[in-house]
Amino acid sequence: MTQLVYGTLGYDAAHMLGGLMLLLSFTLLSQRRMTALIDIYALQATCLALAAFWQGHVQSAPALYLTGAIAFAAKAVLIPAALRRLMLRLQLTETMEPALGIFASMALGVGLVVLSIMVVLPVTMQSQALTREDLALALSVVLLGLLMMISRRSAFAQVIGFMSLENGLILAAIGVAGMPLVVELSLAVLILVAFVVFGAFLRRMDRQFHSLDTTNLDRVGGQHR
């Protein structure tokens, strides 16, 4: 645990997995097709699971193996499989135009990463190098997830954005050595994700709307009520 400095394997592997997650967040931002979004999300969840396993190994914290296993089973396998099935059943094959152009959202995304590095690194001067950079990466993933929720009009893309945001949260929690309740918390977050997905299904199943376009939300609120 004390060996986690730049250039050692423990540091490099954790750093690489966090970096991969961030890269996949950017890929999510640039995708228009629903199937691609689901695949990339599953890949990101796999990276998260690997990161949790790795942290469990270097911190000698067996509980993190459980976190990793849960993340893998639920987020890399089950939820994507359910989403794919639902897409087939509802025949959601259309591509989704983002509210914000791809280039603009990428540029904003880069800005957010710079912001989170500038925010996190100076305030964590005395923390372990790994914790610092993991936190910066995690915050970037969180902010990119938020950006995706804002920049997409389709409810399903927003759900993917929310789920990717949540991957960032777990990345932050596993990177902090010795934090209690990480397994329980990650499970609770997962329940939240499951409900968001379920809610999106329910809404779609409702079939009272013919589009998932969230401009329909204006039906409630706005000027006419």
Add this chain to the structure above:
Amino acid sequence: MTGLPNWIDPVALVPGFPLLGALLAAMLRDPRLGAGITILSAGLGLAASLALPFEMGSSTFLLVDPLSAHVTILTAFVGFTSALYSLGDISRELAAGRLDGPRVQTYHALFQSFLGFMLLALLSNNLGVAWVSLEAATISAVLVVGLPRTPEAIEASWKFFLICGVGIALAFFGTVVLYLAALPATGPGYAGMSWTGLATAAPHSRGALLNLAFVFLLVGYGTKAGLAPLHSWMPDAHAEGPTPVSAVLSGSVLNVALVLILRLRGLMAQNAEAVNPGPPILALGLLSVLLAAFSLWGRRDVKRFFAFSSIEQSGLAAFAVGLGGTGAIFAGLLHMTVHTLAKSAVFQAVGRAAQRKGSQSFTGITGLLASDRALGLTLAAGIIAIAGLPPFGLFASEVLILSETMRAAPALVPLLILGLLVSAWKLIARLITLCLGDPTAGQGPPATRLALLPAWLHLAIVAILGFAMPGAIAAWLLQAAKVVTP
């Protein structure tokens, strides 16, 4: 509570009863039994909460101090009266066909789990547990709001979920960073996640990290407190969900979130390196007051209108918390208390009026005083109370907050007065259209006196706190305020 076995913490009974009730109601698929269970478990939860002042102390997971005890009793009380009110309300919804048998059963289970998890969040000493509880309470509330299954209700619950989901996700990140900030002072373990451990460690925590945690927790829990700019879930959730839930949602969720923000403020204030937490909270509060006050104009839906008023009142309480100092926090807690009581009374009366008139818009509900005298008077008294007029308690708390503002931030007084005046003006204007004038035809059954009893009880307490506050209650509130201002 001495007859209990050792392994049961009497404090845990407070959220325990409603949560158990939720489980029972979910398992027994009988709407009649469900209503009984709701009232029984909310009542037992309230009874257990009344013992809290004699159970001060903290453990790894639970914390009872004057602050948590006060807000817990308040929440349990409103939960109980709303459960009583929901008995009639839900059966009328059933009769009107807006809900069916299985959904009523689901409603009872969700109402109890919502209440139980809020109480757990208030009494929890562990930030992780508080977070999970608030999350669970949010999920329950979202599902309840969507229960009528109308397109509007489903959209409202979706919006509620998405915005609050983002809010609590940010709060999660804040919790991790807060733990990291306290890590050098507390060492690994539960201390860095408990309010008591964090309070001891606060002076030696890393100030810069505390600042980062503060930003995320304030925005995250601020969403749940209905503070601008992340308040937009509230009006929809109130307008579309069942009324008893509006009554609890309007007071209690806001209070839980404000208490968490208040505790966070206490931590920040103890650390010399950390930024002063006051101004950001104050700014969000003032923004909410002004935004909500002006949003009251042009609302046509009655429940949506009062939801905006809740945002304003929550903003005012947050403003007082931001001002800081024992006096202002005392005023903020008093305001939170009287607003919760008055607003749930208003929602009960409004819900009743909407069922009576078969409409939820201002044009559909007029002349209540002429058609339903008792209901009209109750609603009028409630609106006068939340407009901040004497003799009700909100007058006292608003005057206190204003005088504290005069002392601590005189430049903000005109803005605050503007917000309060604009909203009071509109509230009174709406009072006139709702209660006076030619009555619209009633379609539903008239309100019985019994159904209005909880609202009268609330308003009586608010009035007593307004013009003759017992010394014991003032001392009790002062103690609660001192928890976070050593």
